[in-house]
Amino acid sequence: MTATEQAGAGRVWGPRFWLLNGAAWCLFAVTNTSAIYADLWRAGRQGSWGQILTQYLVFYLPWLFVTPLVFWWVARYPLARGGWHRQGAKYLLFMAGWLAVYMPTEAALYSLVIHGTLRSFGEAFAGIPLNAWVLDSVLLIALFGVASARDRSRAVRQQEREASQLAVQHAELSARFADARLHMLQAQLEPHFLFNALNAVTALIRCHEPETAVRAVGLLSELLRYATHASTRDRVTVAEEIDFAEAYLGFQQLRYGDRLSCAIDLDDAVGGLEIPPLIVQPLLENAIRHGVEQIDRPSKVWLSAAFDQQALIVTVRNAPGSLAALTSGLGVGLANTRERLALIYRQPIDVRLSESGGGVDAELIVPQEIPLCSSTPHWATLP
Secondary structure (H helix, E strand, O other), X not given: XXXXXXXXXXXXXXXXXXXXXXXXXXXXXXXXXXXXXXXXXXXXXXXXXXXXXXXXXXXXXXXXXXXXXXXXXXXXXXXXOOOHHHHHHHHHHHHHHHHHHHHHHHXXXXXXXXXXXXXXXXXXXXXXXXXXXXXXXXXXXXXXHHHHHHHHHHHHHXXXXXXXXXXXHHHHHHHHXXXXXHHHHHHHHHHHHHHHHHHHHHHHHHOOXXXXXXXXXXXXXXXXXXXXXXXXXXXXXXXXXXXXXXXXHHHHHHHHHHHEEEEEEEOHHHOOOEEOOOXXXXXXXXXXXXXXXXXXXXXXXXXXXXXXXXXXXXEEXXXXXXXXXXXXXXXXXXXXXXXXXXXXXXXXXXXXXXXXXXXXXXXXXXXXXXXXOOOOXXXXXXX
């Protein structure tokens, strides 16, 4: 017997149970008394309602005390456990034992209360009519049914409570796992960005451009300052992200010189929106890596941010560019950005790639819960 079953069996003996138990058997006695009295009245015979009630109270008084025993038995030996044949034999044994003791005792008490004489156990047993055995057997089976229904109902409620607790625990663990995964992706993104930036500075030094390399190191320090600060925050404003993107593009222009020109289009309405940090830079990195690095002639990168239909739309376009070249090997930064956004917004948020006018557009749609407001877009063209 489990701890839950033992606790449930113990609650059978509570005051509420005894109150309901007594009320049920009294109501049963009153109902039978009223039925017998009505039959006598219809037959034109006189009968004492109080005397009939006394008889039935004597009949059902032992049931008041066997009821908790039946409920304990059902909790101890549930029919759904151990097999119907095996448990059924235990129930039949209980019924036989109870009826063998109760029926003669009931007959003896009836004789003592109604007639004032006490019959022996053997005489009382022999005088019990067959229909009384059948009726009391049916009554005991019905009591087993009520106890089983109650026990099953309590078991279902217990399972529902346990399932609810497990669901809450699962949700908490899932949230903790997602948070840990998010921090891991953030930690993975920062060194990835740093390594790429250091490689760019190394390339400038190898090309014997020390002054440009010094300027690049200065810009790099600003980029790392933002990246370090942003990594401790869950949200930054779009304006902060665009400022960071502008510094990043300026850093890349020192590396590529005349081969790279850049432009930023920021809608005034989106500057104050909050978004996860470091989601714009991976788009720019992929545009440069799969555009400028792969093409010998001059290239241009456009960055725009606008608000439309309750969502922030960030678009990065590089021209010239090839969609086939871009999709052949998307890097760690863009893959991490996708996964981070999916964890944060609890829904897939992908980067839409498309070819347009000899270039490639990478469009990121981030859901926002703010009212749409009017604005006047402006262009900021980097030197």
